[in-house]
Amino acid sequence: MISLHVMESIGGQARRAAPGTNWTIDLIEWARKCSLSKWLANAAGYEEAPVPPDWIVAAVGAGIAVGLVLAFISVVAMFSIWLERRVAGRIQSRIGPNRVGPFGLLQSLADGVKLLLKEDIIPSGADRSLFILAPALVMASALGMFAALPMAAGAGFTDLNLGIIFIIAVSSLATIGVIMAGWSSNNKWALYGAMREAAQVVSYEIPLGLSLLVPAVVAGSMNLREITESQSSWSGACWLIFQNPICLPAFVLYFVAALAETKRAPFDLPESESELVAGFHVEYSGIRFSFFFLEEYGAMFIMSALGVALFLGGWNFPGIDVLHGGWLVATQLLVFVIKSLCMILLMIWVRWTLPRLRVDQVMVMSYKYLTPIGLGLVVASAGWEVLVAGGLPFNDRPFWMQAATPALVVFVCLLLGWMLRKQSVDSAAAPFAARSSAPGAIQT
Amino acid sequence: MVPSSETPARGAAATLPVKPAGQGDYDEDFNLKPKFATPLARNEREMVMDVRTQDMEMNMGPQHPSTHGVLRLLLRVDGEIVTGAVPYIGYIHRCAEKIGESVEWIQYLPYTDRYDYLAAMNNNLGYSMAVEKLLGIEIPERAMYIRTICAELNRIGSHLIAFGTYGLDLGAFTPFFYSFREREWILSLFEKICGARLTYSYIRIGGVFNDSPPGWLEEVAAFCNDFEEKWKEYNDLLSENSIFVSRTANVGVISVEDALAFGLTGPCLRGSGIAYDLRKAQPYELYNKFEFDIPVGSGRKGTVGDCWDRYDVRMQEMRESVKIVRQCLAGIQEGPTLAKLSAALRVPAGHAYVGIENPRGELGHFVISGGDKKAIRLRVRGPSFCNLSILPKALPGTMLADAVAVIGSIDIVLGEVDR
Amino acid sequence: MVAPTHTLKSSGWFNEVWLGFWTALVGMRITLKYFFKKPETVQYPEERMPIPDRYRGIHYLEQEKCIYCFMCARACPVDCISMEAVRHGKELEWVSFTVDYNRCMFCELCTYPCPKDCIHEGKEFALVTYDRRDLVLDLLSWKGMSAEAKQRFEAAEAAKASGAAAKDAPKAGAAPADAPEHS
Structure with a gap:
């Protein structure tokens, strides 16, 4: 609860001043008045401990914020790693880690300790400074993305008006780190990984940005908090995918682009182990390798959280509005994290099902399929908002228009489920009239 | 490789227009x-x-x-x-052929397990048949049935590995575990009949070592039923997957001429569209009794002879093998399983070449006997070794990720390439 | 640059998008199905797979049957069996019967030529040591002579001694000791 109060006060202050200034001042006041400081001050000949300059206040505030995020990201990443390994195990008819702690929950911790204790090898041919800097930069981008994330009402680090843009921009920073890692390792496989990462991320920012424009169009804002708050009617069930029929395909598009942004299968080309062995981090070991690992799962969480905030109602959940005060914030935070973890689960499920694309097919996927679809969706969602809904705010629309989208979403889900019942691919394929030529088998 | 005079002309290959390929x-x-x-x-x-x-x-x-x-x-x-x-190549060369000249006939059997370790039954069968040809002995019928069941089950097991690792090469991890789940059942069947899981040394000169234990044939039937269900799932999960198709179709196309010129056999040759299978072309054992088809590459997803075709041939062959096993189970009778042989086996002088259809292609054993307890010369024609030779031809022009796909689709076992 | 064109048979833009989406869904249905099924794995040290009777593991020797004939050692392709015993008349005084598991490949060729059917491959398979020399295992359950063999031997010796003392005495005493122990 302490951390929640801290978070709340961070959010409360954020709009007025630099992040966390006020509570940092409180903290420092408290520290000045505690007996140890007094004793130290007296010993040094002062009446009381001196008031620190502003930069110290700012530095301490930033330090505490980074510490909080680092702790949070580490816990979430470790939990995701455990989740991934367990889910992968079950999908593959095996058990997964189950020796360390209950259900193997402490396995990630054990692995982390092992990685910390391992020798940190820097190859002799490596560019030392870049080699050391790369994991730090990658990690910094994962931490930075947290700044704009609205975790619960009033509990976020900042309240940026361009939150969406900020997250995309900071997430690209990781790419620079990956390229640095690949280049400085002095290894051809690593270089391949870096080049692939660069090409892939640049390509997939376009469909990602386009898919993020759809919620911006529907909610009328680029501010993540405002978009989330706009999904709070119907006692918290009015998620964006239920507000506009275009949001469901946009969510699918966002999901695919987010997979590519976070280097997850089927887009894990930069580190594809069957081609590039380990890709850009092939020469890394020990703690530096674990930074890349943590970043991957941290980025996964943030991309999931962004999708949750934009499409799946953020912290809103049916019936959550009966709660008040600290309980409300705590529950909202819990709802938000659980929703994000569900999306991570989806990513894991996809990863352990699909093969990997080839590098040119990844480009084709982006430029030939996802980008046109994204453009179409932006236009279509704007068209729906302006032409069909007449530009009315959501709560003022007639009932049929409010109910149409959830009905459509439910219908599509049921239809897909019905088609998947016992279907095998052979018979279900090609509803769009495939123009396949006759097979030209040579039989002797 | 000197084919003996009894070898029938390779009908399938002979009728094809073969260009002198690979010259320039x-x-x-x-x-x-x-x-x-x-x-x-x-x-x-x-x-x-x-x-x-x-x-x-x-x-x-x-x-x-x-x-x-x-x-x-x-x-x-x-x-x-x-x-x-x-x-x-050559990183695990173990001089298997030279060893064959210094151990007795029957003692060489465990060494045959170790070149294509994914299809040890087939290797045993090939070697045993070569020696039996020199001995000129009759194999009891029940032994032949058990040999066929084991060889075909081993073919399924080997193709399951090819399927699973191919998924792994292309980044799909889960099919690998599913294929190993079914393979596990095959291995436990082998464990029950011969006591080993990988290096069987079960099919021997003159028959098989042991008769099948009670209940074994019923379990094989149960496996066949279960496997057909699982086989459909494999197709849904991997074969028809859009990403998988785009990774394999039109990739690493091997033309008919190249396939013949480089001496490809097995699924690699059939993937290029030639229905050449030694089980049909030179029926050995009981294969002319059974009804089964030879799947060939059809170019259904891309061009004839691409990676998808080679993969698909293996998938279809698994189902054909199940068909053969079922027919074996229907036809098997009680009887002896080992021909009468003297303990210290002396093989009449002469030479013999026997090629059998290994999961990877034609596995040939050429043996020369001087009428003694040991072979004078023993030579193995390994399918993986010959199939591997296409790589310098097939890889240029593909992408790095395709190189992995092509190697996987040729399905080599390095133990047999190097021997 | 000349880039290879690996296009599939074009079946139309919409169809390609649909196929990509649909085949992924079909695959995910299968993986989901197994997610809810019981895992197939066995937790090894606690649970064990049943080992069939014909399993080819570490050898065991029925020493009282063995007649020291070297058939198994001769059949071994890798010469991993070596044995040493001293013959005292018809009785054996065992010194060693070792199998070098550095070499053994568990082919079971040693068990078939045995005239007394006394060497077998058992169900033990764990060969874990810190030292390769520990992999040379001695299969003997006792060294020297067995109690019965010693008895028979002493009886035969005694008979021989008494026979030597009274040459005309019949060999009645030695007859039971001479009878073959194994049929």
């Missing part, structure tokens, strides 16, 4: 001249692209996850595009 594809050092995608000459490239670029040489293997063992490929790459490939 190598320079005098057996290095490849790029064929499929001709990169620009350096000065040309500098003029067009205004940058100076250079082909890079990369060592893929011997420690690489996708070379299926200790194969080392020296790749010449232009960015992501492979412009040349030279395979280097």
